[in-house]
Amino acid sequence: xxxxxxxxxxxPVGYCGTCNACRRAIAGSSGDTIVISDEFIREADRLxxxxxxxxxxxxxxxxxxxxxxxxxxxxxxxxxxxxIVPDFDFVTNDTVYNALLKELEEPNLGRLxxxxxxxxxxxxPTIRSRTTSLRFGPLSEDEIAAQLQSHYQAPKxxxxxxxxxxxGSLGDALAELNDQAGDLRAAARTxxxxxxxxPRKIPQTPxxxxxxxxxxxxxxxxxxxxxxxxxxxxxxxxxxQVLDRESVNEYKATVAAIGSDAPAKLMAALAAVNxxxxxxxxxxxxxxxxxxxxxxxxxxx
Numbered sequence: 001x002x003x004x005x006x007x008x009x010x011x012p013v014g015y016c017g018t019c020n021a022c023r024r025a026i027a028g029s030s031g032d033t034i035v036i037s038d039e040f041i042r043e044a045d046r047l048x049x050x051x052x053x054x055x056x057x058x059x060x061x062x063x064x065x066x067x068x069x070x071x072x073x074x075x076x077x078x079x080x081x082x083x084i085v086p087d088f089d090f091v092t093n094d095t096v097y098n099a100l101l102k103e104l105e106e107p108n109l110g111r112l113x114x115x116x117x118x119x120x121x122x123x124x125p126t127i128r129s130r131t132t133s134l135r136f137g138p139l140s141e142d143e144i145a146a147q148l149q150s151h152y153q154a155p156k157x158x159x160x161x162x163x164x165x166x167x168g169s170l171g172d173a174l175a176e177l178n179d180q181a182g183d184l185r186a187a188a189r190t191x192x193x194x195x196x197x198x199p200r201k202i203p204q205t206p207x208x209x210x211x212x213x214x215x216x217x218x219x220x221x222x223x224x225x226x227x228x229x230x231x232x233x234x235x236x237x238x239x240x241q242v243l244d245r246e247s248v249n250e251y252k253a254t255v256a257a258i259g260s261d262a263p264a265k266l267m268a269a270l271a272a273v274n275x276x277x278x279x280x281x282x283x284x285x286x287x288x289x290x291x292x293x294x295x296x297x298x299x300x301x
Contacts, residue, residue: 001025003082003112004032012136013143013170017151021077026151031076034083036063038212059091064099071103071111080110088127089117097124105130138168148173165226165244175219184216185223192224193231193250195298196269197257202299205291217280217287224294225273228266231255235262265301272297 002008006019015022024030034040041059044066067083075081091097104113104127115131117123144163147170148154154162154177166173176185187206194203208216226244233241234251235258242248255262276294279285 001030004030004077004079013139013147021079024077032079032081034067034070034081036067036083036085038215040066059085059096060093061095061099064096068099068103071113072108075110080112082112082114084114084116086116087118088115089119089122091123097127101126101130139170140168144168144170144173148177152177161244161246165246167226167243172222185219188220188223189227189244189247190250191295192227192269192273192298193254195295196228196231196265196301197254199299202295205288205295208287208291213287214280217290218277220291221273221277221280221294225270225277227251228269228273232263232266232270235266268301269298272301 001015001022002011002013004021004025005015006021007016008014009016015025017023017026021030025033036059041063044063045060047066048062050062067085071081071083073081085091107113113131115123115127120128120133141160141163144166145156145159148159148162149156152174162173162176165176184206187204191203191206194201206216206220208220227247227250230242230244230247231251231254233239234248235255239248242251255266258265272294276290276297279293280287280290
């Protein structure tokens with residue numbers, strides 16, 4: 001949005017929010033931004049006449065060709081075309097690299113590729129050598145809260161709660177404005193705490209969708225980690241370090257239910273959540289199986 005904005009003031013969140021480009025972007029109708037989502041990948045397969053079912057969260061050659069074709073077109077608004085490829089460090093298909101290599105090496109004027117990666121070392125050196133590395137550090141709570149209030153009409157107190165919980169990520173804060181995503185994250189927090197505090201009772205595992213399970217498990221584990229971490233802060237009597245102030249009563253009840261061993265058990269639970277996140281990141285184990293494994297670990301601490 002900042003790159004398209006007609007009156008940017010800073011980077012990365014210096015968009016004005018009022019110009020034509022910003023209004024279209026906030027409405028989700030920017031004609032000059034191409035985001036490589038699951039829907040984009042499925043549509044690329046369909047247009048290529050590919051009917052065989054496959055994992056749609058992994059880019060294939062059809063997606064690469066579709067990207068190249070769209071990036072050859074003219075800008076809709078007369079500015080630059082921007083293609084955002086999330087999680088490029090998860091691309092493992094050499095044909096995808098080879099197809100995009102020339103486009104990344106010699107992009108046409110007014111064309112910009114943004115390849116996001118949490119682990120840049122996983123991206124092939126031939127790609128990294130043709131890109132400029134830009135690290136996006138965490139935003140402050142004030143910055144996130146200001147964006148939520150100014151451009152997404154979030155009430156002041158709600159914006160503050162989400163900003164603190166987001167731990168520097170505007171994207172995570174925005175995701176919680178979505179009722180469905182917010183419900184999933186709330187379920188993850190309740191599930192994680194219940195598994196530790198009441199191991200004799202099996203709580204309902206957060207329900208992942210078939211289409212987006214690999215994306216949703218990241219959110220579930222993130223919020224499970226947040227809940228366990230905050231409960232640990234409460235158990236250690238450092239309540240000022242609690243990030244999710246909205247759930248303090250739930251943390252208090254969790255620590256009371258666990259008893260005197262709360263710090264040690266919550267530390268073990270936090271280690272289990274971190275291991276589940278590693279498994280989800282580095283393996284192809286089904287997300288539902290990972291949650292099942294984690295539930296056993298949490299109930300056993």
